[in-house]
Amino acid sequence: MAPLDIDVDAEQVAFDKEVASIEDWWKTPRQASIKRPYTARRIATLRNTVREEYVSSRQALKLWSQFQSHLDNGTYELTFGATDPLIVAEMAKYQQTVYVSGALCGFTQVLEPGMDQADYPWDTVPKVVEKIYRSQMWNDRRQRQIRMSKAKAERAKMECYDYLAPIIADADMGFGGLTSTVKMAKLFVESGVAMIHVDDLASGMKRFTTGQGRTIVPTSEYIGRLTAVRMQFDIMGAETMLLMRTDLIKAQFITSVIDPCDHEYIIGATNSVEALSTVLSRTMESGEPSLKELVLVRTEWEKTAGLMTFDEASLRSQDRLSTALAQRREAARSVLGKEVAFDWELPRSREGQYLFKWAVKGETERCLAVAPLGDLTWPRMDFPGEIHNALREKYPRRLFCFGYTNTYDWAGAGFTETDVKDSPSKMAKQGAIFQIQPTWCVQGIRYYADKSARMLKEDGIAGYVQEIQKPALAVGRNGSEESGAYLTDAYFETIAAQDYI
Numbered sequence: 001m002a003p004l005d006i007d008v009d010a011e012q013v014a015f016d017k018e019v020a021s022i023e024d025w026w027k028t029p030r031q032a033s034i035k036r037p038y039t040a041r042r043i044a045t046l047r048n049t050v051r052e053e054y055v056s057s058r059q060a061l062k063l064w065s066q067f068q069s070h071l072d073n074g075t076y077e078l079t080f081g082a083t084d085p086l087i088v089a090e091m092a093k094y095q096q097t098v099y100v101s102g103a104l105c106g107f108t109q110v111l112e113p114g115m116d117q118a119d120y121p122w123d124t125v126p127k128v129v130e131k132i133y134r135s136q137m138w139n140d141r142r143q144r145q146i147r148m149s150k151a152k153a154e155r156a157k158m159e160c161y162d163y164l165a166p167i168i169a170d171a172d173m174g175f176g177g178l179t180s181t182v183k184m185a186k187l188f189v190e191s192g193v194a195m196i197h198v199d200d201l202a203s204g205m206k207r208f209t210t211g212q213g214r215t216i217v218p219t220s221e222y223i224g225r226l227t228a229v230r231m232q233f234d235i236m237g238a239e240t241m242l243l244m245r246t247d248l249i250k251a252q253f254i255t256s257v258i259d260p261c262d263h264e265y266i267i268g269a270t271n272s273v274e275a276l277s278t279v280l281s282r283t284m285e286s287g288e289p290s291l292k293e294l295v296l297v298r299t300e301w302e303k304t305a306g307l308m309t310f311d312e313a314s315l316r317s318q319d320r321l322s323t324a325l326a327q328r329r330e331a332a333r334s335v336l337g338k339e340v341a342f343d344w345e346l347p348r349s350r351e352g353q354y355l356f357k358w359a360v361k362g363e364t365e366r367c368l369a370v371a372p373l374g375d376l377t378w379p380r381m382d383f384p385g386e387i388h389n390a391l392r393e394k395y396p397r398r399l400f401c402f403g404y405t406n407t408y409d410w411a412g413a414g415f416t417e418t419d420v421k422d423s424p425s426k427m428a429k430q431g432a433i434f435q436i437q438p439t440w441c442v443q444g445i446r447y448y449a450d451k452s453a454r455m456l457k458e459d460g461i462a463g464y465v466q467e468i469q470k471p472a473l474a475v476g477r478n479g480s481e482e483s484g485a486y487l488t489d490a491y492f493e494t495i496a497a498q499d500y501i
């Protein structure tokens with residue numbers, strides 16, 4: 001292959017034009033609130049020489065304007081997680097969006113199912129998104145064909161739905177290092193997703209479903225992840241939205257103390273004790289301790305260690321945002337006239353994580369630190385109002401996501417039935433214009449499947465006829481429209497009409 005005969009002047013002109021077009025794009029209303037740590041020129045150098053258009057951009061712009069109008073009107077979108085095209089098609093009548101949950105994918109869309117540990121293959125969720133998007137397009141074609149086969153008068157009486165609901169998907173913690181995150185973001189854009197969410201949990205350590213050992217990464221690492229996603233979107237010129245989820249609330253560990261922003265919340269030992277990992281290793285070597293025994297050893301050790309943050313140890317007010325431990329020590333020494341005993345190495349876990357003291361303040365700081373990189377914020381907690389307010393003070397048009405969980409004890413938390421009913425609109429007033437029940441299917445589908453299976457067992461086919469077939473037919477569900485039979489006939493007619501006449 002002969003090398004191209006390049007006119008470098010023309011190449012430079014085209015390149016500079018591309019840089020200018022990226023700069024202009026970043027000034028559009030959809031992009032203007034995002035602050036990048038890199039230049040348009042740098043992004044241009046990372047692009048292909050040809051441009052591709054992505055469905056994801058169209059769907060993201062649609063989602064963006066839906067959200068803007070919810071924000072303006074104090075309304076909200078409440079949707080649920082689904083992985084099945086049949087369910088998604090039904091949702092189109094009532095929901096504006098579809099959510100694809102990582103947990104649900106891990107339960108149902110993989111060869112080896114498992115708990116919500118984000119341990120499924122990295123391309124699992126993008127593939128499910130693509131499957132759903134293709135099914136949406138098919139439903140859209142199916143509906144158009146059947147409509148356009150009718151006269152206007154008849155069409156006016158037919159129901160018509162927007163099957164192309166923007167898809168929002170769970171990208172967990174980005175699945176590994178930054179290059180994995182970049183590849184994942186690319187695949188999501190190519191799958192047709194409108195928005196993904198990325199969290200600050202540690203890869204391979206998502207354990208919060210059982211309430212044990214939730215581990216987050218340093219603020220700086222989280223910023224790196226989000227920047228990787230944003231960079232990939234920019235390289236592709238995609239409008240794809242980024243929802244930034246933070247899991248700091250109830251976090252027990254942090255993987256490293258590299259970022260001074262986190263130092264205020266790292267717990268150390270203030271007594272002179274052996275390192276916890278040494279004590280635990282000794283216990284492990286002494287036989288085959290049960291998990292319960294190990295927890296006991298740990299609890300006993302904690303009682304002797306005088307665990308607290310540095311500020312608690314030095315009785316200093318916690319207003320030194322982002323101050324590194326070294327400066328905190330220096331400040332405490334100059335006020336107290338002595339060294340404060342504090343060692344954050346001693347309580348480290350056997351895996352090396354540092355002990356972390358979660359706080360609403362820390363969560364607020366983290367949400368604020370990353371806000372300019374993304375489009376929506378999701379502090380994952382039950383009552384995020386205070387954090388929403390803090391963010392809205394700085395970014396008045398900030399958009400938020402809120403997630404409802406399967407096991408939340410509404411009554412136990414003091415909600416009356418009216419409170420539960422009002423909850424989504426109250427959340428919307430706090431800026432949570434996007435609300436999800438991510439794993440509804442785990443409860444809902446199983447609940448209805450159980451009912452249906454039991455009915456078939458107990459009442460035989462008569463039960464099905466009475467409970468499902470009759471009511472379904474009564475609302476026009478004869479199966480042939482939903483299965484695309486008319487569309488297939490239309491193909492046959494188009495290809496070889498003469499054979500059928």
Ligand SMILES: C[C@](O)(C(=O)O)[C@H](CC(=O)O)C(=O)O
Pocket residue numbers: 081100101102103104116170209380403404405406438439
């Ligand atoms: C959103 C979520 O990540 C999911 O995988 O669906 C879960 C859902 C849940 O556990 O309720 C999560 O919030 O971590």
